[in-house]
Amino acid sequence: MPRLKIEDLDKIVEKQKKTMSLREGAGRVKITVHMGTCGISAGARKIMAAVMSCVEKSGASDIVITTSGCAGFCSREPMMTVEVIEQAPIKYMELDDKKVGRIFDEHVMKGNIVEEYALALGSEQAL
Amino acid sequence: MQAQEAKLDEIVGSWKRDRSYLIEMLQDVQEHYRHIPQQVARQLSVELDVPLNRIFHIVTFYKGFSLQPRGKYPVSVCTGTACHVKGGTRILENIMRDLELEHEGQATRDRLFSVESVRCVGCCGLAPVVTVGGEVYGDTSSLKVSKILKRRRKLEPAR
Amino acid sequence: MNVTPQKTKESKARVGERPGGYRMHLMLCAGTGCVSSGSYKIKDALERELKKRGLSSEVAVVMTGCNGFCAQGPVMVVQPDEIFYQRLGEKDIPHLVEEHLLKGRPVERLMYTPPAGKAAVPKMSDIGFFEKQRLLALRNRGLIDPEVIDEYIARGGYKALAQVLTEMKPEEVVKELIASGLRGRGGGGFPTGVKWKTCREAPGEPKYVVCNADEGDPGAYMDRSIIEGDPHSVLEGMAIAAYAIGSSRGYIYIRHEYPLATERLEKGIADAREYGLLGKNIFDKGFDFDVGIHRGAGAFVCGESTALMASMEGRPGEPRAKYIHTVEHGLWDRPTNLNNVETYANVPPIILRGAEWFTSIGTGDVSENPWGGSKGTKVFSLVGKVHNTGLVEVPMGISLKEIVFDIGGGIPNGKKFKAVQTGGPSGGVIPENLLDLPVDFDQLTKVGSMMGSGGMIVMDETDCMVDIARYFIDFLIGESCGKCLPCREGLTQISALLNDICNGEAKEDTIELLEELSNTVKECSLCALGGSAPNPVLSTLRYFRDEYEAHVKDKQCPAGVCKALITYSIDPDKCTGCLLCLRNCPQDAISGEKKKPHKIQADLCIKCGICRDICTYDAVVVR
Numbered sequence: 017m018p019r020l021k022i023e024d025l026d027k028i029v030e031k032q033k034k035t036m037s038l039r040e041g042a043g044r045v046k047i048t049v050h051m052g053t054c055g056i057s058a059g060a061r062k063i064m065a066a067v068m069s070c071v072e073k074s075g076a077s078d079i080v081i082t083t084s085g086c087a088g089f090c091s092r093e094p095m096m097t098v099e100v101i102e103q104a105p106i107k108y109m110e111l112d113d114k115k116v117g118r119i120f121d122e123h124v125m126k127g128n129i130v131e132e133y134a135l136a137l138g139s140e141q142a143l
Numbered sequence: 144m145q146a147q148e149a150k151l152d153e154i155v156g157s158w159k160r161d162r163s164y165l166i167e168m169l170q171d172v173q174e175h176y177r178h179i180p181q182q183v184a185r186q187l188s189v190e191l192d193v194p195l196n197r198i199f200h201i202v203t204f205y206k207g208f209s210l211q212p213r214g215k216y217p218v219s220v221c222t223g224t225a226c227h228v229k230g231g232t233r234i235l236e237n238i239m240r241d242l243e244l245e246h247e248g249q250a251t252r253d254r255l256f257s258v259e260s261v262r263c264v265g266c267c268g269l270a271p272v273v274t275v276g277g278e279v280y281g282d283t284s285s286l287k288v289s290k291i292l293k294r295r296r297k298l299e300p301a302r
Numbered sequence: 303m304n305v306t307p308q309k310t311k312e313s314k315a316r317v318g319e320r321p322g323g324y325r326m327h328l329m330l331c332a333g334t335g336c337v338s339s340g341s342y343k344i345k346d347a348l349e350r351e352l353k354k355r356g357l358s359s360e361v362a363v364v365m366t367g368c369n370g371f372c373a374q375g376p377v378m379v380v381q382p383d384e385i386f387y388q389r390l391g392e393k394d395i396p397h398l399v400e401e402h403l404l405k406g407r408p409v410e411r412l413m414y415t416p417p418a419g420k421a422a423v424p425k426m427s428d429i430g431f432f433e434k435q436r437l438l439a440l441r442n443r444g445l446i447d448p449e450v451i452d453e454y455i456a457r458g459g460y461k462a463l464a465q466v467l468t469e470m471k472p473e474e475v476v477k478e479l480i481a482s483g484l485r486g487r488g489g490g491g492f493p494t495g496v497k498w499k500t501c502r503e504a505p506g507e508p509k510y511v512v513c514n515a516d517e518g519d520p521g522a523y524m525d526r527s528i529i530e531g532d533p534h535s536v537l538e539g540m541a542i543a544a545y546a547i548g549s550s551r552g553y554i555y556i557r558h559e560y561p562l563a564t565e566r567l568e569k570g571i572a573d574a575r576e577y578g579l580l581g582k583n584i585f586d587k588g589f590d591f592d593v594g595i596h597r598g599a600g601a602f603v604c605g606e607s608t609a610l611m612a613s614m615e616g617r618p619g620e621p622r623a624k625y626i627h628t629v630e631h632g633l634w635d636r637p638t639n640l641n642n643v644e645t646y647a648n649v650p651p652i653i654l655r656g657a658e659w660f661t662s663i664g665t666g667d668v669s670e671n672p673w674g675g676s677k678g679t680k681v682f683s684l685v686g687k688v689h690n691t692g693l694v695e696v697p698m699g700i701s702l703k704e705i706v707f708d709i710g711g712g713i714p715n716g717k718k719f720k721a722v723q724t725g726g727p728s729g730g731v732i733p734e735n736l737l738d739l740p741v742d743f744d745q746l747t748k749v750g751s752m753m754g755s756g757g758m759i760v761m762d763e764t765d766c767m768v769d770i771a772r773y774f775i776d777f778l779i780g781e782s783c784g785k786c787l788p789c790r791e792g793l794t795q796i797s798a799l800l801n802d803i804c805n806g807e808a809k810e811d812t813i814e815l816l817e818e819l820s821n822t823v824k825e826c827s828l829c830a831l832g833g834s835a836p837n838p839v840l841s842t843l844r845y846f847r848d849e850y851e852a853h854v855k856d857k858q859c860p861a862g863v864c865k866a867l868i869t870y871s872i873d874p875d876k877c878t879g880c881l882l883c884l885r886n887c888p889q890d891a892i893s894g895e896k897k898k899p900h901k902i903q904a905d906l907c908i909k910c911g912i913c914r915d916i917c918t919y920d921a922v923v924v925r
């Protein structure tokens with residue numbers, strides 16, 4: 017480890033930002049991958065891997081990824097929900113790697129909902 | 144005897160022969176021999192050029208030192224306030240009776256255990272607390288400790 | 303003097319080091335309490351299970367410092383969901399990993415359930431115990447791995463040090479501290495800024511900065527928890543103090559009963575040195591500062607400033623006369639600033655957020671007079687007969703009732719609240735009718751107790767106040783250094799009187815004598831140990847005189863504690879004749895047959911209490 021200069025403090029803060037925002041629950045976007053039994057058999061774990069690699073590639077540090085249980089639409093799995101802070105959550109269905117990539121670029125990064133994959137607007141609070 | 148001298152040399156050396164670390168050196172001696180042997184105290188006095196009575200003053204002043212060998216597994220029963228109100232003092236009495244010990248610091252005949260009270264090991268949330276050979280047991284009782292000691296004794300090779 | 307030789311450990315893999323990071327952090331508590339309830343076994347089980355399920359690259363296990371809820375240990379917080387799990391066992395782990403970590407369904411049965419309620423509370427911040435707390439000194443609690451300096455920095459660490467070195471003159475730092483109204487958290491409540499100012503202005507070189515981590519109050523562990531959970535907060539506070547008073551040398555005096563805390567400090571110091579945050583020319587601003595560790599050897603009196611310094615010089619820890627002030631004549635007769643662990647930990651946030659922010663928390667007004675109020679928060683070790691035992695940090699001015707009932711969840715086993723003891727052996731008890739008392743330095747002193755270092759022991763109707771007074775006096779007899787007569791002899795006599803009372807051998811005038819003697823010891827002792835030693839007697843007398851009288855006049859111990867005044871018997875209506883007590887009585891004092899009520903033979907019974915501990919039917923009664 018080198019001696020630190022004052023600027024280096026901020027660099028360390030930046031480097032650790034993702035770690036900390038995860039623990040402080042302070043993300044800008046929350047992505048939930050639905051991992052019910054049928055979700056997993058429909059490939060939810062691959063979706064998770066795809067989401068994680070998108071986040072990694074983007075270098076973003078303000079995205080929180082979680083899982084949740086059965087979403088009640090077994091036929092439409094795999095699914096995920098994207099919730100941009102202070103906006104209604106959007107549920108996407110029948111996903112694959114490519115769709116995840118597009119949703120990530122459009123919705124997560126730019127804030128444009130990808131309506132063709134979306135299930136319903138705003139009705140998910142109950143989950 | 145030579146081994147003893149070498150060991151002391153090592154300890155004194157690790158504190159750079161600095162007299163202000165006398166207490167720390169004695170702690171290392173205590174850790175190694177489980178007490179402060181008279182011989183070692185004498186040697187230390189010569190090595191560091193401090194009066195022997197000063198060393199004994201320190202050894203008897205601080206609770207962390209003993210002139211008698213402690214057991215292989217020192218048993219510390221916490222009698223801090225949190226443990227006292229939850230029966231720690233009673234546990235101490237019961238364990239001493241159980242092991243047939245007359246005073247604190249004394250070791251059992253097989254040298255396996257010695258019992259003493261400590262004032263708070265810093266796990267007051269788990270009161271009453273007992274430590275055996277450095278391992279912390281929370282939420283204990285006289286019987287639980289007896290069982291722990293019995294189990295410990297069984298694990299020891301017979302001698 | 304030399305720097306303590308360091309045993310540096312190999313640094314471990316960092317959580318942040320996986321490119322892209324993890325999606326989940328399992329913040330598993332590795333404080334002493336949770337370690338003793340098995341958190342390292344849980345860690346192994348988690349890692350095994352994560353690997354088995356192919357989650358190792360998605361979920362990380364992070365070992366944190368104490369979360370304060372030690373009685374529920376091992377505890378773990380799953381982030382980002384903030385789900386709080388408690389009392390984890392190895393066998394719970396496969397289920398937990400599959401359900402929550404994989405499928406996202408938190409496991410209710412491993413969550414906390416409040417004493418009165420039925421429903422489990424998933425989120426940490428919704429649990430009553432955590433809800434009312436306000437974390438300043440413990441600001442990083444459970445959020446960082448205390449052995450990773452980068453995580454401390456990530457939460458704003460060492461920024462305050464950078465700020466004072468670049469933007470503030472030492473005098474300005476002192477001024478800020480005085481304005482903040484911060485008062486010492488080690489017991490006396492002396493305004494920290496005022497102490498720094500005196501030390502800064504004292505003649506003599508070099509000056510020393512010392513941290514008091516002796517934590518002598520038996521039944522309290524705030525300082526241990528701070529050091530174990532966030533060692534850098536103390537180091538940074540010390541560095542700022544050193545800059546303010548013009549010192550380049552610091553020491554931490556830590557009790558030898560705290561091996562884990564010592565290890566964390568050693569690691570912290572080594573890491574800070576490597577980063578150049580300790581050592582020469584810090585941040586290239588021409589400021590030098592380094593820290594060494596001294597281990598105590600087990601003596602309560604060594605928490606007292608002059609004794610502590612004697613001990614650091616390698617001598618027995620005997621105090622000197624009060625008129626010699628350590629700020630001027632301290633370690634090696636040089637000006638020395640001594641503060642408590644928690645005091646130092648409060649310094650960086652005061653610098654970063656300003657005195658004004660700090661004074662917005664707490665009671666009173668410190669703008670004219672630094673003694674005019676109690677600002678900020680205080681960490682208490684809430685233990686004894688209370689449902690949720692643990693460490694709590696609360697704003698000054700909160701009521702005792704809120705602490706004991708809202709945070710602590712009240713008294714367990716349907717028992718009645720009797721008193722809270724604060725201030726350790728120098729403090730006193732506070733009875734039920736004062737439960738609305740706002741907790742701060744001055745209010746506690748007014749009712750005959752004191753803030754002390756933060757021990758708060760809750761007692762119920764089965765705790766005898768005479769026994770508690772005797773307990774503290776006996777503790778202090780063992781710890782009195784013996785140098786001065788009032789303390790050495792006076793306490794022995796007080797103890798003899800208390801013993802008479804507990805044994806039912808007291809005479810009519812014993813209580814008066816006790817009072818008189820207590821006042822004498824209080825006035826004539828050399829150091830504050832003796833000076834405050836009679837407080838537990840005087841305060842129990844003040845509020846529970848009738849209980850003393852019951853011992854003296856009626857030869858009864860209403861709480862059922864004093865052995866000479868009680869008898870053990872078995873309630874035939876409750877006893878099921880299970881044979882358990884009979885088998886375990888060390889005296890064979892219990893007789894009976896299976897399924898028939900048992901009996902205790904009073905002349906054989908030594909009142910060891912084992913039968914009462916063990917009876918599952920609550921059939922053993924003490925009168």
Ligand SMILES: Cc1cc2nc3c(=O)[nH]c(=O)nc-3n(C[C@H](O)[C@H](O)[C@H](O)COP(=O)(O)O)c2cc1C
Nearest residue numbers: 486487488514517518605606607641642645830831
């Ligand atoms: C007998 C006795 C024991 C003490 N024990 C401690 C202790 O364990 N920890 C502590 O910080 N202060 C203890 N003090 C108070 C210290 O002497 C000193 O006032 C304090 O460390 C100063 O730091 P502060 O101003 O930050 O509180 C004790 C005082 C006395 C008289």
Ligand code: SF4
Nearest residue numbers: 877878880881883917
């Ligand atoms: S343990 Fe309790 S119930 Fe059983 S015999 Fe003893 S007193 Fe009776």
Ligand code: SF4
Nearest residue numbers: 887907908910911913
């Ligand atoms: S108190 Fe102890 S000695 Fe007395 S009856 Fe119960 S177990 Fe036996």
Ligand code: FES
Nearest residue numbers: 052086088089090
């Ligand atoms: S498990 Fe996926 S919808 Fe039911």
Ligand code: FES
Nearest residue numbers: 221223226264267
């Ligand atoms: S009082 Fe026993 S651990 Fe603190």
Ligand code: FES
Nearest residue numbers: 333335336369372
């Ligand atoms: S040690 Fe884990 S909560 Fe205190």
